Amino acid sequence: MTDVTTQTKMIQIVSSRPPKDLNVEIAPEDTVSAILERVGLDPNRYWLMRPGDQAEYELSEMPYSDVSDGEKLHIIPNSIVGALS
Numbered sequence: 001m002t003d004v005t006t007q008t009k010m011i012q013i014v015s016s017r018p019p020k021d022l023n024v025e026i027a028p029e030d031t032v033s034a035i036l037e038r039v040g041l042d043p044n045r046y047w048l049m050r051p052g053d054q055a056e057y058e059l060s061e062m063p064y065s066d067v068s069d070g071e072k073l074h075i076i077p078n079s080i081v082g083a084l085s
Helices: 032-038 078-084
Strands: 009-014 021-026 046-048 072-077
Touching: 021 032, 032 046, 072 078
Parallel strands: 009 072
Antiparallel strands: 009 021, 046 072
């Protein structure tokens, strides 16, 4: 019998305002939308920023390969994304 367990990573989602720090386990097939929903955030109201806060992910992207286990990713309300550009 072959063991086909999915490799997962634990990441921390951080924000300067509540919710402050959220830990979430992600798998390779998890989209940004699914990750935000898993921690109780509306994907239509928040952006998940790429490592280093260079730019935001699209909701359909899968960030698994971009992040290391234990890495922190920032979230910001999408109402201020345009203000940061």
